[in-house]
Amino acid sequence: MLKEDPRDTLYFLFAQVIRLHFKRAHAHLEKIGLYPGQHPVLFILKHRKEGQSQKDIAEAMRIKPATLTVMLKRLENSGIVKRKPDEADQRITRVYLTEKGFEVAEEMERAMNEIDKECFKNFTVEEQALLRRFFMQMRDNLKEANKEWR
Numbered sequence: 001m002l003k004e005d006p007r008d009t010l011y012f013l014f015a016q017v018i019r020l021h022f023k024r025a026h027a028h029l030e031k032i033g034l035y036p037g038q039h040p041v042l043f044i045l046k047h048r049k050e051g052q053s054q055k056d057i058a059e060a061m062r063i064k065p066a067t068l069t070v071m072l073k074r075l076e077n078s079g080i081v082k083r084k085p086d087e088a089d090q091r092i093t094r095v096y097l098t099e100k101g102f103e104v105a106e107e108m109e110r111a112m113n114e115i116d117k118e119c120f121k122n123f124t125v126e127e128q129a130l131l132r133r134f135f136m137q138m139r140d141n142l143k144e145a146n147k148e149w150r
Helices: 010-031 039-047 054-061 065-077 099-120 125-145
Strands: 081-085 093-097
Touching: 010 099, 039 054, 039 065, 039 093, 039 099, 054 065, 054 093, 065 081, 093 099
Parallel strands: none
Antiparallel strands: 081 093
C-alpha cells in the first residue's frame, strides 16, 4: 500500500490555498496602495452605516483597538479615511471613507472579485455551492472548538 504524500493531505493543501490566496490578494492590494489587513476596514466602512466607531470596527475585525489605530493612521495619511469626534459623545471617534477612500474601496472590491474568478475558474456552480457548505462546516467546527469567536 502506497503511503500518502504529506503534501497531498487536506491540511497541507488547505494551507497552500490560503497562502497562495494571500499572496495573490497582497499583489492586487499593493497595486492600489493598501497594506495587508487594511481591506476589511474599507469593506466595513463601505458596507455599513456611515461613521463607524473605532471600537465597532475593531470588534467586527476581531482585532485589538491599538492595532486598528495603527491601520487607521496609515489610511488617514493616505487620504483614504478621515476620523472625527462623535457629535453627541466626544469620547467616541467615528471613521469615514473619503472620496478617495470610496474609489479605493471600489478598486479593492474589483480586485477581490478578480481573485474569486481566478480561484474558482473551472468550478461548476454546484461544486462552488458544495465547497461553500464544506467551508461553512469547517468554520462552525472551529468556532465550536474556539469558544471565544462566538
